[in-house]
Amino acid sequence: xxxxxxxxxxxxxxxLVVSATAIMVSTPRGILLPFAAYFPLCGLVxxxxxxxxxxxxxxxxxxxxxxxxxxxxxxxxxxxxxxxIRAAAPAALSVAAKxxxxxxxxxxxxxxxxxxxxxxxxxxxxxxxxxxxxxxMTYRYTHLLAEEYRRMERARDSRTLxxxxxxxxxxxxxxxxxLILRSWDRAERVHAAMLARGFHGVWxxxxxxxxxxxxxxxxxxxxxLFLAARLLL
Amino acid sequence: xxxxxxxxxxxxxxxAHAVSWASVYWLGKNLETEEVVRLGMLASASFVISLIHxxxxxxxxxxxxYGLAGILAGxxxxxxxxxxxxxxxxxxxxxxxxxxxxxxxxxxAGALLAAxxxxxxxxxxxxxxxxxxxxxxxxxxxxIATEFSLAGYGKGFFLMAALYLGAGIVEGLLTMGVVAxxxxxxxxxxxxxx
Numbered sequence: 001x002x003x004x005x006x007x008x009x010x011x012x013x014x015x016l017v018v019s020a021t022a023i024m025v026s027t028p029r030g031i032l033l034p035f036a037a038y039f040p041l042c043g044l045v046x047x048x049x050x051x052x053x054x055x056x057x058x059x060x061x062x063x064x065x066x067x068x069x070x071x072x073x074x075x076x077x078x079x080x081x082x083x084x085i086r087a088a089a090p091a092a093l094s095v096a097a098k099x100x101x102x103x104x105x106x107x108x109x110x111x112x113x114x115x116x117x118x119x120x121x122x123x124x125x126x127x128x129x130x131x132x133x134x135x136x137m138t139y140r141y142t143h144l145l146a147e148e149y150r151r152m153e154r155a156r157d158s159r160t161l162x163x164x165x166x167x168x169x170x171x172x173x174x175x176x177x178x179l180i181l182r183s184w185d186r187a188e189r190v191h192a193a194m195l196a197r198g199f200h201g202v203w204x205x206x207x208x209x210x211x212x213x214x215x216x217x218x219x220x221x222x223x224x225l226f227l228a229a230r231l232l233l
Numbered sequence: 234x235x236x237x238x239x240x241x242x243x244x245x246x247x248x249a250h251a252v253s254w255a256s257v258y259w260l261g262k263n264l265e266t267e268e269v270v271r272l273g274m275l276a277s278a279s280f281v282i283s284l285i286h287x288x289x290x291x292x293x294x295x296x297x298x299y300g301l302a303g304i305l306a307g308x309x310x311x312x313x314x315x316x317x318x319x320x321x322x323x324x325x326x327x328x329x330x331x332x333x334x335x336x337x338x339x340x341x342a343g344a345l346l347a348a349x350x351x352x353x354x355x356x357x358x359x360x361x362x363x364x365x366x367x368x369x370x371x372x373x374x375x376x377i378a379t380e381f382s383l384a385g386y387g388k389g390f391f392l393m394a395a396l397y398l399g400a401g402i403v404e405g406l407l408t409m410g411v412v413a414x415x416x417x418x419x420x421x422x423x424x425x426x427x
Contacts, residue, residue: 103329130264
């Protein structure tokens with residue numbers, strides 16, 4: 001049961017989360033009853049995969065400022081009076097519920113699926129070839145450039161005796177400029193290496209994604225359950 | 234500011250996805266492999282830069298430097314920003330899968346405006362760089378405030394957009410610094426899109 005989600009094709013996992021989210025988000029503002037079914041259903045989906053509860057909670061908390069702000073704007077739209085807040089409360093609560101349910105599912109998808117699998121899913125779902133290559137390059141070199149930036153920070157800190165308040169923008173500007181310059185130079189070296197190894201515009205992959213009956217069944221079952229909650233409650 | 238899922242109507246998100254993917258396809262057409270590698274590396278650098286936070290008005294704002302992306306990549310900045318946003322969505326839940334297209338349009342508009350501003354030769358380079366940095370922040374902020382207003386959330390987000398003026402000034406100064414550095418170290422990079 002705990003491995004069911006991981007056994008699905010990455011494309012099915014993405015489509016499953018997108019369809020469930022789209023159905024939940026399509027619930028009209030101010031209607032709260034369907035969420036009594038949505039949240040247990042989200043919980044059921046999460047139980048079919050491996051994702052740490054603490055990480056899921058933390059990611060939902062991290063997304064809170066934007067969701068709370070949007071819900072707050074709705075709640076106080078009709079003024080600060082108790083009647084106004086009471087009248088706007090269902091709409092504000094439903095926006096908050098939609099936001100948290102969507103973040104919950106997205107966090108589950110990203111915690112239970114490797115980034116490389118998600119990119120493979122996007123490839124499989126027909127992302128343009130050039131964009132797919134850009135995504136691949138971004139995925140490969142982000143950690144490396146992050147480490148490069150950290151090295152530059154360490155070097156800056158070890159050579160700066162006190163904060164340079166007035167010249168900070170110029171200091172950071174030079175540092176970011178150096179990062180961009182290094183990434184540009186690296187791009188040229190990487191391109192030369194890719195050509196030397198016979199790159200012809202497509203990332204080679206060991207595993208070919210395979211869509212099976214389980215993927216179709218899971219996608220249909222989850223979509224139907226969420227749709228039933230949306231239409232019947 | 235990345236719009237999370239559940240906040241904006243589905244129809245808008247679907248339309249924005251369609252426009253974004255069409256733009257990615259159109260702006261990424263006829264790309265040489267060499268350019269793809271550079272854009273990928275720029276998207277990586279953009280993502281790394283977005284991890285840098287600074288305090289603003291009691292909250293924390295992260296750098297985007299979308300204006301700088303517009304200066305360095307011109308109209309090709311849109312796919313670069315889309316890629317960086319996709320990674321932010323997937324890794325940190327900044328935004329959602331349904332709103333990814335809308336977020337890309339908002340941020341990408343800032344970069345495309347910056348790319349257009351960078352081509353205006355009449356103004357001094359430092360001023361253009363500052364304006365590009367400012368446009369890279371304020372354009373998305375104003376677009377998001379307008380979208381929220383149209384979606385029935387009132388005018389409250391325009392106050393947030395005003396708060397982002399401070400972030401825009403910081404990014405403008407940083408963009409000025411980066412451009413001054415690149416002008417001295419590798420002027421050819423700045424000449425590519427101007």
